[in-house]
Amino acid sequence: MKWLSTLRRAALGLVLGMVCPAHGQDAKSEAVTLNDRGKEVVLKNDKVEVTLNKGASTITSIRMGDNDMVARGKPVYYSMGGGASYRQPTGAAFRIVESTPEIAHVAFLQKWKPGSPQAVDIEVHYALTRGESGVYTYATLAHPKDYPDSGVGEWRMVWGMPAKNDREWLMEKIRVDALRDWEMPSPADLAKAKPTGIKEIISITSGPRAGQNDCKYDFNLEYHSVGCWGQASDKNHVGAWIVLGGYDFFNDGPTKQDLSSASGIIHIHFGRNHYEGSSTKLTAGEDWRKIYGPFLLYCNQGGNADQLWEDARRKAGIERKKWPYAWVEDKALYPPAAQRGTVSGKLTLRDPLKPKLTATGAWVGLSQPDPGSNWQNESNRYQYWSKVADDGSFTIPHVRPGNYTLNAFTDGVVEEFEKSNVTVKEGSNPTGDLAWDVKHHGKKIEWEIGIPNRRATEFALGKDYFHGYGWDRFSKLYKNPLVYTTGKSDPAKDWNYVQGAYSKNGKVMPWPWEIHFDLNEVPASGTATLVVAWASAESARVDFDLNGDKIASLNPTGGGNALLRESVHAKYSYDYIDIPVSKLHRGANRLVLTQTRNQSPACHVMYDYLALELP
Incomplete structure (x- = not known):
């Protein structure tokens, strides 16, 4: 009923208007202050108080009312690389960019040292504006032309989520999209969890997620599609969010995905190196700089988890209208x-x-x-x-x-x-x-499986892909071979979102997929075309056999380990397979697709779309 919907919206506005922070720079808000305490610097307005560790370039506290929105001992930090190439911008030179009643803006510059990884300078910025319930941050990377060949792969910011005690989080619910909005394991549940054969995946034995796996990849996101992600609480009525105003600094386009929220943590990956991200490659003699951000570490309060999430999404819309921000210092790097x-x-x-x-x-x-x-x-x-x-x-x-x-x-x-x-x-x-x-190789589409949309979401389990060891389900749900009959089978039920290996009685074997189709007539001459669009491929080789004859064997490009990393796509590609019409039969035909590499569960393909076009 329309009046009921209006009433609900009004009630939400009343709750958030009374308790959630105002958006933008409220003229009635108090002035922003900056207090340099030696080892720390404190930025404060009437919504939040932000404490920065000058030696580590980190945020150690974001106080909103009675709550600290940063985990004790687990600050907000930037980092780069992993293992021997791991780097944080510690020991950086601190400076005050701007301090007025409207904004407190500071920066930390870490120069590259010869012999250390990633030949780039890192400068981290934090800015608090009047009336804003959260702090903006961004970072710039610079590779002067006298620096050697180098590159940047994993490059991120991490925000540790606070716990109330050793048994419960301050914010117990994750909110990233309509599919993944559940209560996460508590600190006590995580402490009791059991390891699995994959280090990122743990088995939860207690609490609301008991009997399920937990992994940071459960919440991978296409950043362009959401605008914000984070965590919130029904119990404590607070939320913490990454809120994006712009996206221009991200690599690999709007279909690219990476980590977002996870149990006790929020990520933002600038290089989006997972799922076959293209690393930044730099050469000696190249004078290169790039700005990553700004984005907002947003804190809100006053509603339940869903209301706080809705407020964060509304805030993302407001930030998009503000982009580009006028207060960013470097006008050459970030033009107004x-x-x-x-x-x-x-x-x-x-x-x-x-x-x-x-x-x-x-x-x-x-x-x-x-x-x-x-x-x-x-x-x-x-x-x-x-x-x-x-x-x-x-x-x-x-x-x-x-x-x-x-x-x-x-x-x-x-x-x-x-x-x-x-x-x-x-x-x-x-x-x-x-x-x-739009160009086609044929004059008629005889049959199609799926929709060309660069992902496998329309297939079976395509909306339930975000589970560790999800591949263990396949042999329980499907027969070997999988048989699909065009015109009769339902792609949402009968065509799995991924083709990997098949397990039975502890043995791993190939899992051929058969496409059965009938032709009323076969063209007298010419070449038919099998269109194969790949949503993902990892260490895969697919043999194509038509009516008993091999017509192709392909090593689809891709990578990114999307199956083990619990996604429904990685990098997109496509192939065309020419088929002489002499290989087609009037009446029944059988096309067999066999993914032949089965040495690891990672080996797989995800089909985006298949079609047979006739001349």
């Missing part, structure tokens, strides 16, 4: 809005075999990939992405001036649109009307 460009146009999609398909909802973006590469594998520079409206129009705001490649992709199309040499200057940059004529 007036020095950026807006790219706009209209995209018309024409697919002769799918005439109802339009460009509505397509991603359209600008990137600067290396020659021969594309946006899926670009990390050194910035990318800008937006969605196409119902009428085909698009607007990409706040683009740094430069020369770009414009790409578009959408559900329903295997390949993508590309326009090179798009020059962006300050102000308005109209592209005019862009025509995307």
Whole structure:
């Protein structure tokens, strides 16, 4: 009932309006202060008090009312690499960038030392503004031209979540998306958990998650799709969130994913190196700098976990409107809005075999990939992405001036649109009307399995993929071989989201998948095409046999270990297999797909889409 929905929204607004912090810079809010205490510096407004450790470049405390939103002994920190290449920006030179009643902004610069890993300088910034319930942060990396060849892979910020005591968290619920919004194991549950054969996965033996596994990869996210993630409490009525205003500093485009929240922790990965992330590669003589952020460490209070999550998502919308932030110091690295460009146009999609398909909802973006590469594998520079409206129009705001490649992709199309040499200057940059004529190898689509959408979500278990050791379910749920009959089988039930190995009585064996299809007629001549789009592939080789004859054997590109890392896709790719029509039969046909490498559960493929196109 409409009145009931309105009443619920009003009640939520009343709860959050009374207790949750105001958004933006409230004129009635108290001035921001900065107190340098020697080893610490404290930034304070009337919403939060933020304590920074000057020797470690970390946040040791974010006090909101009676609660500290940072774990004791587990500060908010930036780090890079792992193992022998692990690095934190400790011992950095501290400076005050700005201190006024409106903002307290400080920075910590750690210069690279020859012989140490990652030949880049790291400068971490924290900024508290008037009336804001949280602290902004960002970091810049610099590789002067006299530094040697180097690179940056894993590059992140980590926020330790506080516990009330050794038995319970201050915030007991994780909130990242509609599929993953559960109560996490308590500190006591984690202490009792048992290890498994994979170090990141533990088996929970007590509490609300008893009998299930727990792993940081349970909560991998496509950052562009959510805007915020974090943790909140029904019991204590507080929440802690990563809130994004902009995305231009992330690598590999809007389909890229990485870690978000997990039990007792919140991550943000800038290099998004998991799931086959493209590392930043730097060469001697290259003068390179990049800014990562700013983003907001947002704290709220006053509602239950769902209300606090809704408030954080609303806050993400507000931050998007503020982007780019005027207070960022380095105007060359982070130009203000007036020095950026807006790219706009209209995209018309024409697919002769799918005439109802339009460009509505397509991603359209600008990137600067290396020659021969594309946006899926670009990390050194910035990318800008937006969605196409119902009428085909698009607007990409706040683009740094430069020369770009414009790409578009959408559900329903295997390949993508590309326009090179798009020059962006300050102000308005109209592209005019862009025509995307979708190409096909055949004249008729005989059958399809799935939707070309760069992920395997529409298949069986495709919305239940985020579980450690999930592959153990496959041999319990499916027969060997898996048989799919076009026109009769349901892809959401009969086609699993991943093809790996098959286990029976402790033995591992290949798991062939059969596609049965009937043809009323076979073309007299020409070549048919099997379209295979891959959502993920890891150490895989797939043999294709049609009616008893091998027609192809492919090693699909990809990597990223998406099955073990509990995802539904990694890097996207596609292949076309030519089939002489003489190999097709009038009546019954059988196509067999066998993933032949079974030395590890990691070996797998995830199909995004398969289709047979006839000449």
